[in-house]
Structures are given as structure tokens and as C-alpha cells.
Amino acid sequence: MNPPVALTIAGSDSGGGAGIQADLKTFAALRVFGTSAITALTAQNTLGVRGVHAAPTEFVVAQIAAVLDDLPVAAVKTGMLATAATVTAVADLAAQGRLPHLVVDPVMVSSSGDRLLEPEAEAAYRDRLFPHASVVTPNLREAEALLGATIRSRADQHEAARALGDLGAAAAVVKGGHPAGDPDGEAVDVVWDGKETHELRARWVDTPNNHGTGCSFASATAAFLAQGDDLRTALAGAKAFVTKAIAGGAAWRLGAGHGPLDHFAWAQVK
Numbered sequence: 001m002n003p004p005v006a007l008t009i010a011g012s013d014s015g016g017g018a019g020i021q022a023d024l025k026t027f028a029a030l031r032v033f034g035t036s037a038i039t040a041l042t043a044q045n046t047l048g049v050r051g052v053h054a055a056p057t058e059f060v061v062a063q064i065a066a067v068l069d070d071l072p073v074a075a076v077k078t079g080m081l082a083t084a085a086t087v088t089a090v091a092d093l094a095a096q097g098r099l100p101h102l103v104v105d106p107v108m109v110s111s112s113g114d115r116l117l118e119p120e121a122e123a124a125y126r127d128r129l130f131p132h133a134s135v136v137t138p139n140l141r142e143a144e145a146l147l148g149a150t151i152r153s154r155a156d157q158h159e160a161a162r163a164l165g166d167l168g169a170a171a172a173v174v175k176g177g178h179p180a181g182d183p184d185g186e187a188v189d190v191v192w193d194g195k196e197t198h199e200l201r202a203r204w205v206d207t208p209n210n211h212g213t214g215c216s217f218a219s220a221t222a223a224f225l226a227q228g229d230d231l232r233t234a235l236a237g238a239k240a241f242v243t244k245a246i247a248g249g250a251a252w253r254l255g256a257g258h259g260p261l262d263h264f265a266w267a268q269v270k
């Protein structure tokens with residue numbers, strides 16, 4: 001029996017914590033066969049991004065086409081797309097119906113604060129790619145940038161999730177992982193499912209190791225969709241997966257900055 005196949009379209013993190021490396025580990029931990037199209041190389045570690053080398057858009061498309069022409073891809077995740085041209089090219093493939101169960105994580109800035117997206121690409125995300133997404137998964141800062149709004153309270157977070165739906169995404173998650181010390185002592189993400197909002201809650205893990213949390217949440221969502229889960233079930237599964245991965249790597253001291261997660265903590269406890 002073949003495993004389900006998922007595709008990640010994202011950047012490489014040389015430090016192994018985020019990007020393509022996090023996505024492929026997530027797929028493997030969830031027993032999904034992972035394929036990849038690399039949009040950019042980053043020279044990166046737990047402390048920051050030293051350099052970005054974007055792949056030519058035509059070569060990103062060539063990688064995606066090579067995978068789709070041969071393998072039965074059941075779900076797709078996009079991470080760092082780097083340039084407006086690549087965002088637009090991926091949107092064109094989505095418009096042709098070639099990217100099933102599309103999870104769009106609009107990566108703009110790394111956890112170390114470095115820019116990973118051309119500023120002019122934000123409009124391409126909003127206008128071209130979002131209308132084809134099954135779900136979009138910005139963090140608080142990305143949601144603020146995309147909406148031109150400020151998110152200060154839980155009510156604002158709900159409003160932002162709804163407003164992302166108004167931009168054309170079938171569903172949206174505004175992840176609440178980054179304000180250290182959430183008022184509720186929990187990591188609370190707000191989901192707009194096309195009809196109403198609800199919250200995904202998990203315990204807050206006190207750790208400096210949050211490099212790759214967003215990538216892993218989005219790729220876990222794609223993995224569960226590839227396995228046939230509906231979106232609500234896939235998002236709940238992804239939340240459980242990322243929480244276990246953060247908890248599993250909480251005591252690791254790999255690198256002097258924001259360290260990585262233990263993606264295989266999931267397999268050990270299951």
C-alpha cells in the first residue's frame with residue numbers, strides 16, 4: 001500500500017530547523033511521503049539568516065512540474081516563496097487546479113527577525129494566491145502586515161481571521177505563538193472556517209526553541225489533509241503535532257539562538 005504524498009514549496013534552512021528541512025521531517029514523522037520544490041537557499045542557523053539566494057522562478061516551476069507529472073500529490077504546502085514572481089507563478093499553477101489541498105503559510109520574516117519575502121510580494125499573496133488556498137496560516141505579525149491592521153487582543157485575532165477570509169481564502173488560521181506569555185498561559189490560534197471562528201488551544205511551552213514552529217504546523221496540516229482528514233481535523237492534528245514537537249525539543253540546546261523542534265517526539269508517544 002502506497003503512503004500518501006505531499007509536496008512542500010519552500011526555502012532551505014541550512015540550520016535544519018525550519019523551511020524544507022522542517023517540512024520533510026514533519027511529513028516523515030506523520031508517515032507521509034514528502035516531495036519538495038526549493039524556492040531559495042538560505043545561509044541560516046539558530047541565530048539568524050546570513051544570506052538568501054532565490055532560485056529563478058522558472059526553475060521553481062520546473063521542480064513543481066517534475067513532481068506533479070509523476071507522483072500522486074494529495075496535498076501541497078507553501079512556505080518561503082521569496083519573490084513576487086514566484087508567488088504569482090505558484091498562484092497560476094493553483095488557478096489551473098494543479099495544487100490540491102493547498103496550505104499557504106505566508107512566510108515573511110524569520111523567528112530571528114530577518115526578512116524572507118520581497119515587500120512587493122505581499123500584494124501577490126493577497127490578490128493572487130489566497131483565493132486558491134484551502135487554508136492560509138499567518139502568524140500575528142504576518143496577519144497584521146497582510147491586513148494593514150493591528151492585533152492587540154484575542155478579539156482582534158478573531159477579527160483578523162475573519163478578515164483574511166474576506167480576502168478570498170476558504171479558511172484562515174491566525175497563529176498566536178509569538179507573544180511570549182500569552183494572557184491565558186496558552187498558545188491560542190484562531191481559525192476562520194468560512195462560516196465562523198473557533199480557537200485551537202494548547203499549553204504554552206516555556207522554551208527558546210521555536211525555530212520552525214510555523215513551518216511544522218503548516219506542513220503537518222498538509223500531511224493530515226493528504227491522509228484524507230477534513231480541514232478541522234487536520235488543523236487539530238497539526239496543533240497536537242506541533243505542541244508535541246515543541247515540548248519534545250524544549251530542553252535541547254542546539255545552537256545559541258532559537259533552537260529547533262523534535263519532530264519525532266510524535267512518533268515516540270503515539
Ligand SMILES: Nc1ncnc2c1ncn2[C@@H]1O[C@H](COP(=O)(O)OP(=O)(O)O)[C@@H](O)[C@H]1O
Nearest residue numbers: 139175176177178187188203204205213214217
Ligand atoms: N512556546 C510555544 N508553546 C506552545 N505552542 C507554541 C509555542 N510557540 C509557538 N507555538 C504554536 O506553534 C504554532 C506556530 O505558531 P507561530 O510560532 O506563531 O508561527 P510562526 O513560526 O509562523 O511565527 C502555533 O500553533 C502556535 O500556537
Ligand SMILES: Cc1ncc(COP(=O)(O)O)c(N)n1
Nearest residue numbers: 011018019110212213214215
Ligand atoms: C527557509 C525558511 N523558511 C521559513 C522560515 C520561518 O520559520 P518559522 O517556522 O520559525 O516561522 C525560516 N526561518 N527559514
